[in-house]
Structure formats: C-alpha cells, structure tokens
Amino acid sequence: MSLLEDLQWRGIIYQQTDEEGIKEVLDKEKISLYCGVDPTADSMHIGHLLPFLTLRRFQQEGHRPIVLVGGATGLIGDPSGKKEERKLQTLDTVNYNVSCIKNQLEHIFNFEGENGAIMVNNYDWDGTMDLVTFLRDYGKYIGVNYMLAKDTVASRLETGISFTEFTYTILQAIDFYHLYQNHNCKMQIGGSDQWGNITTGLELIRKMTSDGAKAFGLTIPLVTKADGTKFGKTESGAIWLDPAKTSPYEFYQFWINTADADVIKYLKYFTFLSREEIEALEKSVEEEPHLRKAQKALAEEMTRLIHGDDSLKQAIKITDALFSGEVKELSADEIKQGFKDVPSFDYNNNKEIGLVDLLVEAKISPSKRQAREDIQNGAIYINGDRNTDVQYMISEQDRIEGQFTIIRRGKKKYFLIRY
Known part of the structure; x- marks a missing residue:
C-alpha cells in the first residue's frame, strides 16, 4: 500500500x-x-x-x-x-x-x-x-x-x-x-x-x-466525536501535551475512555499501528467490547508517543491501583496524578487524629454518628485497607511518604488527606 x-x-x-x-x-x-x-x-x-x-x-x-x-x-x-x-x-x-x-x-x-x-x-x-x-x-x-x-x-x-x-x-x-x-x-x-x-x-x-x-x-479533516461533542475537551479543559498541564495519567485516561464509536477512527488517525492490527482491534470492538482492547491499545500508543515508556508504565500503574484499590503501592507523585480531581482536605497538624473526627472534619461523613456507622459497616478504607475500628487514630504510619492519606468511602468515593 x-x-x-x-x-x-x-x-x-x-x-x-x-x-x-x-x-x-x-x-x-x-x-x-x-x-x-x-x-x-x-x-x-x-x-x-x-x-x-x-x-x-x-x-x-x-x-x-x-x-x-x-x-x-x-x-x-x-x-x-x-x-x-x-x-x-x-x-x-x-x-x-x-x-x-x-x-x-x-x-x-x-x-x-x-x-x-x-x-x-x-x-x-x-x-x-x-x-x-x-x-x-x-x-x-x-x-x-x-x-x-x-x-x-x-x-x-x-x-x-x-x-x-x-x-x-x-x-x-x-x-x-x-x-x-x-x-x-x-x-x-x-x-x-x-x-x-x-x-x-x-x-x-x-x-x-x-x-x-x-x-x-x-x-x-477536523477531528470529531460520534456524539457531537468537541474532540480533545473534558470537563477540566483541554488535553495538553505538557505533562505539567495534563499529567501522563490524565492523558492516558482521556484515550482509554474513548467511546466504541470513535476508537477505531482514532486508532487510524493517531497511531502508527498497521492496517492488520487495527482491523483485529475493530473485530474485538464488535465481538468483545467489554475487554476494551482497542481503547487500551490507543491509550498505550498515544501515551508512549507523547510521554515515553516510563510515563506510560506509571499511568498504567495508577490505573490498576485505582481499579484494584491497592493505592498504598503508589508513590506521592503518582498520587498527585491519580487523585488530582478528587475531594481533598488539608490537615495542618502533626498530631494524631481520630478516624471518626477526620471523617467529619474532611466532610467524608456528615456526622460523627454516621462516621461510626460507616466504620462499623466496613465502608471506610485507609490507603486501600478496610478499617472497622471506631477508636482508630490516624498517625504518621498512615501517611504515604509523609504527604498523603487516601480515604475511601464505599466502593468508589475517594478522598485525599494532604499534610
């Protein structure tokens, strides 16, 4: 050809x-x-x-x-x-x-x-x-x-x-x-x-x-999306090539969240994959869309091209950690990328604080009574680990690299405590 x-x-x-x-x-x-x-x-x-x-x-x-x-x-x-x-x-x-x-x-x-x-x-x-x-x-x-x-x-x-x-x-x-x-x-x-x-x-x-x-x-041609919304724009704004403006993780997430209706077109436009490789991915979209092979290939190719292999590996690591809940494996830099847009709370004190008090102060739970119920019901996770102790004190050992504690309430609601 x-x-x-x-x-x-x-x-x-x-x-x-x-x-x-x-x-x-x-x-x-x-x-x-x-x-x-x-x-x-x-x-x-x-x-x-x-x-x-x-x-x-x-x-x-x-x-x-x-x-x-x-x-x-x-x-x-x-x-x-x-x-x-x-x-x-x-x-x-x-x-x-x-x-x-x-x-x-x-x-x-x-x-x-x-x-x-x-x-x-x-x-x-x-x-x-x-x-x-x-x-x-x-x-x-x-x-x-x-x-x-x-x-x-x-x-x-x-x-x-x-x-x-x-x-x-x-x-x-x-x-x-x-x-x-x-x-x-x-x-x-x-x-x-x-x-x-x-x-x-x-x-x-x-x-x-x-x-x-x-x-x-x-x-x-002008790049368009099948749903009529503007390509390259998200709720937080444009997707920049500068990693200080759009982190490699955010960049990766943009591509991996591509709709099935757009992903093959974008693979053709933006990647250097061969016709045979793209046609195989197109077949996967049709027959096994839940695997999202095409989106993963697109995200990997684009992140590698713009940010390099190391940044791609980091983006995948953050993605996998958020999916599995194993967030304690992340570094402080990776947490900054992966939790950039989650609700956060600044705790400017070196003293220990009770988990119940922290949940209320950080507005993770609306009241102490609800905080205790959340803890007892197993809905609260500290750095990925479930904690059911209403007397638990958040201490230095709960701070990732001395900078962050990640609280999860339920399955997907993450909160970032910053020190």
Whole structure:
C-alpha cells in the first residue's frame, strides 16, 4: 500500500490541491514538506496532533519534514475559526511559547539521518522585514478580491477584522514561498481550516517564480466525536501535551475512555499501528467490547508517543491501583496524578487524629454518628485497607511518604488527606 493509499484508508486526507500531481511527485521522488503551528500558548494540545503525526508518516516513507513554529505569525493571530480578534501577545511571551513547543515537537520527529526533520521559526525571516518590503515584494502579488473570497476573511467581514489579521494569510504565504526557495519544500499540510492559507501560499509561489514552479497543498479533516461533542475537551479543559498541564495519567485516561464509536477512527488517525492490527482491534470492538482492547491499545500508543515508556508504565500503574484499590503501592507523585480531581482536605497538624473526627472534619461523613456507622459497616478504607475500628487514630504510619492519606468511602468515593 502506498503512502497516499494508507492516508486514504485512515481517512486522513480531506482536500488536495492537485491529487494527480501529488501522486506523481511522491511516486518519483522524496520531497520536503512542512506543517506549522502558532505559539498561542506554552503547550500544544491534542487538537494540534493530527497534522504533525501525518507529517511524521511522510518522514517514515523517506520524505523530509519541516516543522515550523510561528514566532512571527503568532504575534499577528490567525483569523481562521475565530469570530473576533485575538488578544495580541508580547514578544517575550511568544518566544517563551516557541521554546516550549519546540521541545514537544522534538518528541514526535526524528531529527537525525538523511531525511531528519528540520525545525524553523518564521520570525527569522518575517521578524526583520520592513513594511515597504512586505508591500512591494509580496503584497502586490495577492489581490484584495482574492483575499476577500477566503472563508477565513469573509466570515469576519460582518463582525469586523483588523488589517493586522487580514494580512495573516500573506504572512503564511511568505512562509511557504521562503521554504520553497530555501529548502526545496514542495508541499504544505495542515488542518482543514488552513486551506485558504495554503492556497494563498501556492498563489504566491506561482506568481513569484518563473520556472514553472509546482507546489502542493493537502489538508486533514477536523477531528470529531460520534456524539457531537468537541474532540480533545473534558470537563477540566483541554488535553495538553505538557505533562505539567495534563499529567501522563490524565492523558492516558482521556484515550482509554474513548467511546466504541470513535476508537477505531482514532486508532487510524493517531497511531502508527498497521492496517492488520487495527482491523483485529475493530473485530474485538464488535465481538468483545467489554475487554476494551482497542481503547487500551490507543491509550498505550498515544501515551508512549507523547510521554515515553516510563510515563506510560506509571499511568498504567495508577490505573490498576485505582481499579484494584491497592493505592498504598503508589508513590506521592503518582498520587498527585491519580487523585488530582478528587475531594481533598488539608490537615495542618502533626498530631494524631481520630478516624471518626477526620471523617467529619474532611466532610467524608456528615456526622460523627454516621462516621461510626460507616466504620462499623466496613465502608471506610485507609490507603486501600478496610478499617472497622471506631477508636482508630490516624498517625504518621498512615501517611504515604509523609504527604498523603487516601480515604475511601464505599466502593468508589475517594478522598485525599494532604499534610
């Protein structure tokens, strides 16, 4: 199966500027191609992943990926998908975001070897450009009517769009032209919302080169969920690639909780499992959905890719401990990850405290009478062990690494005591 056939099977291709031309050039040679991201935050989230993972598929077939971080375009703001103007960020903020995102992209691509990835920042060529150069050398090639016809601009005409964001598509076109001239870059890939920006780049290349230049664009579909809710969002917010924002355990949990209706599509989109492996998992979803083999494979592949083997093992350990109740086997760091969102109580005292009093103070039980009943009925667990002693005193020995005690009431209601 060719690369394009594999992308089609996975459902990754949304639009192509020249389907036959792309097929022909990929059959004849190994090309350089690029995908970019603007540093609007200090971390990417999983909504950014699909275009870059698609770029990595090209690298696996011998093509050279160029990874662009938009230090310049990030200062302007892409109007794509926005109903109002973005809040402009300072240069210091954008530069910090650039450094963070570069570190994340280095985990996705191989930068060694004949087709090792190249990482570029468009501030290196856009940041030093003066206004007259922008207008004379580039602006004169892109007509206002052409830009007004772009969906990203047309959708904003009623609510208003500044000249700053209006010119964004020209800046991105300059990127494509620059990479075409300096890195022999023949293709740009991006999300479906980038179609207008990509085609503007092709227009600029066509008009500014006289050698019959041929470049291409390919877009990737918007990732959706079968139930209509937005992909990549949870009650606690976006799923970030930065482990300080979304822990590896939370990242793992997001993928393992994928619905049966979505899991095969996501395996095709995001993982590098073979067609045979995915089809076997699809059969498992149909015949033995309770085993959740497909979800486990998806969670493992994605967590390993973004956070590495050690973080994957830790995420599985936390998951297994919570399922079995053997929470005392967890380290303090693992408890911070696994119990991030459970109710917690700060006990700022080195003295022992009676279990009954703690249950009431931490609002685990509503009253001392109910606390005693809960204990006597075997509903209270301390660090995974059932405790039926109403006279029990919580002491230093009940503190995991001196920092936490985990109280469970009933089968699933966890509470975290912090010291």
